[in-house]
Amino acid sequence: MATYNKRGYKPKNTKEETKVEETHSTTKDVFESLDQGASKTEDFIANNQKVILGVIGVVVVAALGFFLYQEFVQKPKVEEASKEMFYAQQYFNEAVNSTAKDSLYNLALNGANGKFGLLDIIDEYSGTPSANLAQYSAGMAYLNMGKYKEAIEHLQKFDSDDPMLGALALGGIGDAFVQLNQDADALGYYEKAANYNDNEFTAPRYLYKAGITATNLKEYDKALKYFNKIKEDYSSSEEARTIDIYIGKVESLK
Structure with a gap:
């Protein structure tokens, strides 16, 4: 009997079938693995949802609390401190x-007529810009009143990026140490x-004071360095007018 191939019939390719079956099996394994992983994640969330929700709740409450604190506590506190600082600073400026001086500095420090002084502002409005500025003014008030340890204490707590006030505070600490006969600390x-x-x-101004203090400590090379810097870099300053006298004096001492 004659045989023939049916139209469209193709013999099976065993290798291709095997490859397809392997690919199908691998894909199935991947999805099953993913399903198992998802199931484990779901189990974890289900078993620990109270803890997870608690953590989320703490974060949300903390964020909300910070916002409320800034808006309804810190902001009014800053504004109130600024108003109180106005009166204390007036006494300081007058002094x-x-x-x-002493009586006005006392009023600036301790307040009057129901208004806070600098010390009250430091205590009551800690963390505000006014309290920080009050540290500077209180330190300078004590310095001018001859209370040098108190001056150092407050000026060391003052923190500022202002080019003038920052330098004046450091210089004020130096002045207080000089008065306490602690020249090495003053020089620093x-x-x-x-x-x-x-x-x-x-x-x-402070190069000059550093030069004088270094001279008193018999650190003549340092003193000359500071005096010469005034002469070379700040020739138009008030300190430069008589700086040659100091340079000559230090050179004679070496």
């Missing part, structure tokens, strides 16, 4: 330009004050 603060900002007012 600077007055002959009755004068050096910091001189290097704090390169301007025509504070830089030569």
